[in-house]
Amino acid sequence: MFAGLIDNYTQQVLIFTGINVIAAFSFFAPFKTGQVSLGQAGFMAIGAYASAVFTQKFGLPFAVSLPLAALLAGVIGVVVGFPALRIKGIYLLLLTLGFGEIVSVIALSWDYIGGAQGYRNIPFNPRTLGYVLGVVVVLTLFFGRLERSSLGRAMDSIHQDETAAEVMGIDVVRIKLLAFGLGAAIAGLAGALYAHQATYIDSTTFNIMMGVEILTFVVVGGGSTYWGPVVGAVVLSLLPEFLRTLREWLELVPVSATNYFPMNRIYDFLHEFLDFENAKRLIVYGLILMLMMIVRPDGLITRDTLRRLTFARWKTRHA
């Protein structure tokens, strides 16, 4: 679709940025009702494997397998959501973490979907970028509307005081299940889009670290408004590209300036540090998380930020 307009590399970066935004939305949906899930990578795995099976084994077109994969992940999300209703905080974190592990073990041991070999030869979808952008736009519109709606407000109230919300007539059980199922379905979308771009997935693709990464998107971006996950996912996805550029600039430093003691060590460290192709990314994520907790615990974008940016009290336009 965009083949003629942008080079392959940029397309790749855009696709994975978009998938990260979708994954961040999948975390945001249950989070809006106060449910913190580390298992979104598990739902991504379900969507990815499901879409792989639907297209390769059943011969369905991607346009059909994508919503089906999301639906399957969503249904499983509602099932997982039931026990999740009764527990909170750290215990919910552990439950969703366990769920991710279960999915991973099933993927590892079920030969029908490749088992330990992983799932190979998933049909490549040349139009993934179009799909990704489409899904991102639809989700952004949806969460924007949710935020301005009574249901969105009800979700916020559940986040802030579940018992008080229930006593005020908010159907806490149903709304929490909806939010959890919705988050799972959105994660399923992200996983399916990923599978047909990477064409190979295995039991370690959607691991716990990915679950933590998704959480990081929302922590960095902010969880009080839907712009938080968007900004968080975009910033953290493009950060490696940014650091790569910094590294290229680093190489412009004349050798004469860096061949004596403290400077050569500093240069080597920075050079190594900005190499983003490996697990050092996680060190940077860790540092960013710590820094955010100290400097801006509510995330980059909060509702107050939005108010200041738009100069409008859009929520109440009465005289």
Add this chain to the structure above:
Amino acid sequence: MPETCLAIESLSKRFGGFYAVNDLSMDVARGHIHALIGPNGAGKTTFFNLITGVLGADRGRIVFEGETVADARPSRRTLRGMARTFQNIRLFPHLTVLETVMIGEHCRSFPSMWQALGSAVLQRPFGEAREETKMRENALALLGFFGLAEKYDAKAGDLAYGDQRRLEMARALATQPRLLLLDEPAAGMNPQETHALDALIMRIRDRGVTIILVEHDMRLVMGISDRITVLNFGTKIAEGTPAEIQENPAVIEAYLGEDVTL
């Protein structure tokens, strides 16, 4: 004899070996302000939790407007027409005053979650749902009634204590209850605010809402109650009009020791 709004039949709730509410029976007449008093730990808040479904009763029956309320979740009971405030204020700290009241209206505007979802998805772009406009107007009217209209845009958590108490009442009234349970509305209010509260509670009653009032401020209770029930250790020790209660020796003893006039 006035019509019964709420009938409690031998309600009990035990925490371990301790009866917080023990075999309690009482009738609340429609349109009354019915006060529930008793020393700290007498079981008044537990009683509220049992009626609204926050806690499940061990034994006994709750009959609301002629129908037994059987183990329904609090939100269902709210839909049937009960509402309450909390002794330890439980507002949503990050919502604005206006939004807080609109939370109360949610269950009336959208009895089903799917309707709410539909309204969220189908609203006009950059506009808002029709229900939303209506809800905001109702909420502003209600805030006017409680004298909070000016502060509609403040965060609920930033309000002064007395304002928070009134906001809790506004939020509860937004659910359009026929029975309102007020848990120590005067706690933390200054004397002027408490004086204004008398009139406020009576005006709520005049809107056709039956009120059960738990309160320690005896001036307030004696001034506005139609009927008073006195609890001690989860058991009813007296019931009657304010005048009768003030002269009841069992009450005086339970409350203050002997030889004191209320």
